[in-house]
Each structure stands twice: as structure tokens, then as C-alpha cells.
Amino acid sequence: xxxxxxxxxxxxxxxxxxxxxxLERMYLLAIVxxxxxxxxxxxxxxxxxxxxxxxxxxxxxxxxxxQLKRDEQGRENCTACGLCALSCPAEAITMTAAERKPEEKHxxxxxxxxxxxxxxxxxxxxxxxxxDACPKDAVYLTTSKELVASSYEREDFxxxxxxxxxxxxIAMKNAQLNNAN
Ligand code: SF4
Ligand code: SF4
Numbered sequence: 001x002x003x004x005x006x007x008x009x010x011x012x013x014x015x016x017x018x019x020x021x022x023l024e025r026m027y028l029l030a031i032v033x034x035x036x037x038x039x040x041x042x043x044x045x046x047x048x049x050x051x052x053x054x055x056x057x058x059x060x061x062x063x064x065x066x067q068l069k070r071d072e073q074g075r076e077n078c079t080a081c082g083l084c085a086l087s088c089p090a091e092a093i094t095m096t097a098a099e100r101k102p103e104e105k106h107x108x109x110x111x112x113x114x115x116x117x118x119x120x121x122x123x124x125x126x127x128x129x130x131x132d133a134c135p136k137d138a139v140y141l142t143t144s145k146e147l148v149a150s151s152y153e154r155e156d157f158x159x160x161x162x163x164x165x166x167x168x169x170i171a172m173k174n175a176q177l178n179n180a181n
Contacts, residue, residue: 064147080112
């Protein structure tokens with residue numbers, strides 16, 4: 001078999017070099033064919049949606065934006081053990097551990113905490129393995145429908161504690177709800 005006739009995909013078409021007829025040069029048939037395809041699409045079900053006005057229904061196992069949890073006293077759960085970073089297949093998590101000072105007991109639950117905790121959202125594949133690996137119930141993926149905001153700057157996709165740590169008022173509200181139940 002010559003190299004010209006080999007087609008790995010099986011879709012190879014030989015280019016015809018025969019001269020076009022007058023009718024073919026008018027492209028009328030090609031235009032009509034194209035219009036038929038376009039008109040056909042007007043009557044088929046749309047696969048696109050008008051996001052963000054319309055939000056597609058998510059799967060029950062949908063995993064959205066990460067959050068670093070606080071305990072019922074509003075203290076950060078994370079102890080900077082690094083297991084989430086180790087389990088991350090995309091190597092998206094980095095952190096710096098620090099030792100808690102006596103006057104910081106109301107801020108951090110454990111003696112060690114993450115002074116810096118960052119997730120690179122350009123790398124993250126929202127697999128949830130960090131959540132599974134965490135022994136302190138500190139990081140989890142929320143069901144937030146807001147995905148990572150678009151930006152032209154790479155730095156905007158490095159989410160630090162300012163974006164990841166659960167807001168204190170929400171932590172306190174959750175604690176109140178848990179106590180009431
Ligand atoms: S969700 Fe997956 S990819 Fe994203 S930070 Fe966690 S472990 Fe890494
Ligand atoms: S989020 Fe969990 S697994 Fe990751 S460093 Fe903090 S305590 Fe460890």
C-alpha cells in the first residue's frame with residue numbers, strides 16, 4: 001500500500017482536481033446545502049445556555065469552590081499538616097505552616113496553623129481528593145454555583161486565605177444552627 005492511500009482515521013478523502021462546471025462555480029448548490037444545515041439547527045434542542053442569567057442544573061455530586069472551615073468557636077480548623085497538598089493530583093495546593101502564639105488561641109484550633117494557604121485554580125480539577133485526605137475536616141468543596149471568576153491576570157487565580165477561609169459570621173451562624181438542632 002502506498003503512503004498516499006494510507007488513512008489512519010479512515011476518513012481520508014482524495015482531493016479531486018477536475019475542473020469545476022459552470023453550475024459548481026456559481027456555488028448555488030453549496031449555499032443551499034449550507035442553508036439547509038443552518039435551518040435544521042433552528043429546530044433542534046439548544047445545547048447552549050445564557051450563562052450567567054441561566055444556570056445549568058448541577059449533578060448531585062457537584063463539587064464547587066473550596067472553603068477552609070472554622071469550628072463552632074470561629075477558629076480555623078486547618079493545622080497545616082500538608083496531607084491535602086500531598087493528595088492533590090494537580091499539585092495545586094501550597095501552604096506555609098506557623099506556630100500558634102498563646103494570644104492566638106481564639107483564631108486557630110490547633111497549635112500549628114497555615115499562615116499561608118493557596119490553591120492554584122488554574123491547576124485544580126475539582127476532584128475533591130483534598131477534602132477526602134483532610135484529617136481535620138478543614139477543607140471542603142462547597143456546592144457554590146459561582147465558579148472561578150475570569151481574569152486576564154494569572155495571579156488572580158491563586159486563591160489565598162482571604163478567598164478560602166469561611167467568613168466568621170457564617171461560621172457563627174452554622175454553630176448557632178447546630179446548637180439549635
Ligand atoms: S480539588 Fe483536587 S485538584 Fe483541586 S485542590 Fe483539591 S485535590 Fe487538588
Ligand atoms: S486543609 Fe486539612 S489536610 Fe490540608 S493542611 Fe489543613 S488540616 Fe491538613
